Structures are given as C-alpha cells and as structure tokens.
Amino acid sequence: MAYELAPLPYDYAALEPFIDAETMHLHHDKHHQAYINNVNTALVNHPELASRPVDDLISDLNAIPEGIRTAVRNNGGGHSNHTMFWNIMGPVGSAGVGGAPTGDLASKINADFGDFETFKKTFNETTAKQFGSGWGWLVLDAGKLKVITTANQDSPLSQGLYPILGNDVWEHAYYLKYQNRRPDYLVAWWNVVNWNEVSKRFATAARK
Ligand code: MN
Numbered sequence: 001m002a003y004e005l006a007p008l009p010y011d012y013a014a015l016e017p018f019i020d021a022e023t024m025h026l027h028h029d030k031h032h033q034a035y036i037n038n039v040n041t042a043l044v045n046h047p048e049l050a051s052r053p054v055d056d057l058i059s060d061l062n063a064i065p066e067g068i069r070t071a072v073r074n075n076g077g078g079h080s081n082h083t084m085f086w087n088i089m090g091p092v093g094s095a096g097v098g099g100a101p102t103g104d105l106a107s108k109i110n111a112d113f114g115d116f117e118t119f120k121k122t123f124n125e126t127t128a129k130q131f132g133s134g135w136g137w138l139v140l141d142a143g144k145l146k147v148i149t150t151a152n153q154d155s156p157l158s159q160g161l162y163p164i165l166g167n168d169v170w171e172h173a174y175y176l177k178y179q180n181r182r183p184d185y186l187v188a189w190w191n192v193v194n195w196n197e198v199s200k201r202f203a204t205a206a207r208k
Contacts, residue, residue, distance in 0.1 A: 049064065
C-alpha cells in the first residue's frame with residue numbers, strides 16, 4: 001500500500017504571522033507530497049517494505065536493499081520528518097501552543113539545560129549553524145535531553161534516537177517570509193510549537 005499525504009491538522013493560515021499560509025501550501029502540498037511520491041516510487045517493487053510504517057524503514061536503513069537505500073533515506077526521511085513537523089505545531093493562540101512546556105518535559109528541560117530560555121537559545125544557535133539543508137532536533141540520548149542537527153532529511157531514528165521535537169531549516173520552510181534570516185525564523189517558530197504534542201513525544205521517548 002502506498003503512503004499518502006495526510007491533510008494538515010489545522011488551516012494553512014493557522015500559523016500566521018509566524019509561518020505564512022503560502023509557505024504552508026508549498027511546504028505541505030508540494031514538498032511533502034514529493035517526498036511521498038518519491039518513496040512510493042522507490043518501493044514500488046518492494047510491497048513487503050511499503051506495507052510497513054515509514055518510521056520502521058528509516059530506523060533500520062541497513063535492512064533496505066542497497067539499490068533503494070538512499071531514496072528511502074532521503075524521501076522516507078522526508079515523509080517521516082514532515083509528518084512529525086505538522087503535528088508538533090498548532091494554531092496560534094490555542095491551548096498548549098507557544099509559551100513554555102509544562103509537567104515532566106518542563107522539569108527535564110530544567111534539569112538538563114538549566115531553564116527553558118537556555119534550552120531555546122541552545123536549540124536556536126545549534127540549528128542556525130547547520131550548514132545547508134537539514135533539521136534541528138530535541139532527543140533523549142542515554143537519559144539526557146540533547147539538541148542535535150542532521151543534514152538533508154536524515155532522521156534521528158536512523159541513529160536510534162526518537163525525535164521529541166524538530167524544526168525544518170531547509171530554505172523551503174522559511175525563505176518566502178524570512179529570506180536569508182534563518183535565526184529570525186528559529187526565534188519565531190517557538191510561537192507555533194504545540195507543547196501538548198511534544199510532551200506526548202517526550203513520554204514516548206522516555207519509554208524507549
Ligand atoms: Mn521541509
């Protein structure tokens with residue numbers, strides 16, 4: 001069964017003014033769709049792989065036949081990363097969106113980074129420095145929260161790390177509104193983070 005693009009869980013304009021509707025249309029309808037089309041094409045002769053969740057495939061890239069491994073890494077990664085990305089954001093002004101996390105995640109951020117502001121600063125600075133296209137991530141590694149980056153559409157899942165939160169710093173994610181100002185986009189992005197969803201992902205990471 002081929003992978004399909006799920007609709008955005010909110011309106012295209014719901015993240016305004018921090019992420020504009022035109023960027024969301026292009027990013028979701030064109031870029032994410034292209035990753036899905038490409039991974040489906042790569043898997044067309046591998047129905048046993050195509051029937052599995054895409055996260056399973058990129059969690060064990062060595063199990064993917066060599067001839068399609070790069071296509072699955074890039075496009076399966078793109079499908080997985082963007083699926084997470086839409087879901088960890090939410091409409092500006094709704095409960096749990098923007099502001100700061102609460103509960104266990106907040107306590108763990110304070111324990112491992114000092115406080116929430118220091119965490120955000122670390123995330124923004126680390127991710128701003130990712131050379132070229134890629135992602136910034138919050139992961140739980142050996143019991144400690146860490147900020148890492150990956151190039152291209154590489155997923156932390158391929159390193160055995162569950163992504164708690166990730167921000168897309170491909171230019172397609174921000175160029176229409178922020179042009180070359182990636183740091184401004186990184187600062188603005190926290191206004192659309194859905195902490196309810198990120199907290200659920202933290203709980204999942206903590207169980208692994
Ligand atoms: Mn993207």
